Amino acid sequence: MLPLTRLSQFFAGVRAEAPILIGVMPFGMIYGVLAREAGIPAFQAQAVSAIVFAGSAQMVLTQLVHLGAPLLVMVLTLFVVNLRHALYSASVAPYIQHLSKGWKALLSYLLTDEAYAVAIIHYKYLDTLPAPAEPAGSSTGSRPEVRLAHWYFLGAGLALWSSWQLSTALGIALGAVVPQSWSLDFTLALTFIALVVPGLKDRPGWAAALTAGTVALLAYGLPYKLGLVLASVCGVATAALVDRWSGAPAGERAAP
Amino acid sequence: MSLWLVIFASGLVTFLIRLSFVGLLGQRAVSPAVRRVLGFVPPAVLSAIILPEMLIRDGALDFSLGNLRLLAGLAAWVVAWRTRSPLWTIAAGMLVLWFLTALR
Numbered sequence: 613m614l615p616l617t618r619l620s621q622f623f624a625g626v627r628a629e630a631p632i633l634i635g636v637m638p639f640g641m642i643y644g645v646l647a648r649e650a651g652i653p654a655f656q657a658q659a660v661s662a663i664v665f666a667g668s669a670q671m672v673l674t675q676l677v678h679l680g681a682p683l684l685v686m687v688l689t690l691f692v693v694n695l696r697h698a699l700y701s702a703s704v705a706p707y708i709q710h711l712s713k714g715w716k717a718l719l720s721y722l723l724t725d726e727a728y729a730v731a732i733i734h735y736k737y738l739d740t741l742p743a744p745a746e747p748a749g750s751s752t753g754s755r756p757e758v759r760l761a762h763w764y765f766l767g768a769g770l771a772l773w774s775s776w777q778l779s780t781a782l783g784i785a786l787g788a789v790v791p792q793s794w795s796l797d798f799t800l801a802l803t804f805i806a807l808v809v810p811g812l813k814d815r816p817g818w819a820a821a822l823t824a825g826t827v828a829l830l831a832y833g834l835p836y837k838l839g840l841v842l843a844s845v846c847g848v849a850t851a852a853l854v855d856r857w858s859g860a861p862a863g864e865r866a867a868p
Numbered sequence: 869m870s871l872w873l874v875i876f877a878s879g880l881v882t883f884l885i886r887l888s889f890v891g892l893l894g895q896r897a898v899s900p901a902v903r904r905v906l907g908f909v910p911p912a913v914l915s916a917i918i919l920p921e922m923l924i925r926d927g928a929l930d931f932s933l934g935n936l937r938l939l940a941g942l943a944a945w946v947v948a949w950r951t952r953s954p955l956w957t958i959a960a961g962m963l964v965l966w967f968l969t970a971l972r
Contacts, residue, residue, distance in 0.1 A: 631954040631955055631958055634958065652871065656871050656872070656875060659872075659875055660875055663875055663876065664882050665882070673874070677874065683874060686874055686877070687881050690878050690881050690882060694881065696913070697885045698889065699909055700886070701887065701888045702889035702906060702909070703906050705889045705892075705898075706898040706902075706903055706906065708890060709893050709894065709895055716890050717887065720883065720886040720887040720891075721883055721886065723886040728913075729910070729914060732909075733910065736907065736910065795937075795962070795965055795966075795969075798921065798940070798962070798965060799958050799961075799962065800917075801917065801918050802940075802954075802958045802961040803954050804914045804917055805941065805944050805948050805961070806948045806954035806956075806957035807910075807914060807954065808911055808914040808918065809948040809952075810948065811910070811911060812911060816908060817908070820908040820912040820915070821911040822915070824911070824915045825915040825916060825919035826919075827916070828915070829919055829920060832920050832924050839920075840913070840916050840917065843912070843916035844909065844916050846912075847911070847912025847913075847915065847916065848905065848909055848912050851908035851911075852905045852908065
């Protein structure tokens with residue numbers, strides 16, 4: 613087995629993110645096209661992808677710029693569109709809280725839907741690993757994969773960031789070169805299926821998935837991704853209730 | 869109004885939301901109960917993204933067999949369950965989707 617280094621964990625994160633990029637690249641190109649059509653200059657259209665770095669929010673922003681909306685309206689709208697990221701922030705916070713402020717800022721900047729999905733599934737996988745077979749009193753007390761997990765997160769985040777910049781540039785320069793009829797946008801949902809299905813093992817997990825999925829369908833008409841936020845909160849709340857009632861052994865419940 | 873102001877303000881808002889709980893939590897210890905509840909966020913969020921992608925077609929719920937994304941998604945679900953591999957899951961889902969689209 614290869615030694616576990618920062619670099620090996622970084623590239624493990626890049627590899628895990630790779631399948632998602634198939635779906636992200638056409639999306640980035642479409643953003644590039646829409647931004648130019650809305651009259652945003654090429655350099656600034658690219659700067660939005662580098663500075664804001666949030667697919668859905670950028671699409672909405674492009675429309676608002678085109679309509680000439682006031683700054684306050686734009687900022688408030690973006691706040692609502694990005695609200696779901698606060699959930700991701702809460703979800704990853706315990707795993708990165710020991711890191712320096714610089715690391716936290718960097719990983720927060722990279723905390724998109726796609727990077728979150730890959731990083732959190734990795735962290736949850738690490739949670740299931742047994743404690744290291746090190747002699748008692750060893751200085752570190754954790755596995756190298758766990759100590760280096762932020763490099764995996766960084767690899768996933770930067771892989772997405774790079775392909776987002778590249779696809780934006782391609783969209784600005786060449787237009788959307790991937791035809792819609794290829795349905796490559798569906799690969800995002802398929803990747804998320806691959807990430808969520810293996811983790812559905814207990815009743816609370818199923819309750820979270822089924823409740824959130826159902827509410828997301830019912831609330832689909834809500835604008836600005838609010839349906840996603842509502843669905844996720846309902847899913848988590850239902851799972852917590854089921855967890856309490858289903859009487860898992862106390863020891864199991866206390867496990868992180 | 870400067871477009872640059874819009875870009876930096878939007879970037880700042882997006883960044884601050886993503887930083888929110890990471891920044892607020894700091895180094896404080898998280899109780900096992902809170903950790904366990906937070907563990908339900910991934911299945912909830914991912915399912916809330918997946919199901920509309922499969923079942924909402926042209927702005928309406930579509931449970932019919934004519935909804936090819938539903939059929940492709942179900943095939944991918946089975947493959948994900950058996951293989952746990954994103955690549956096989958994507959391959960299966962896209963092949964089914966393309967095959968059924970070609971048949972229609």
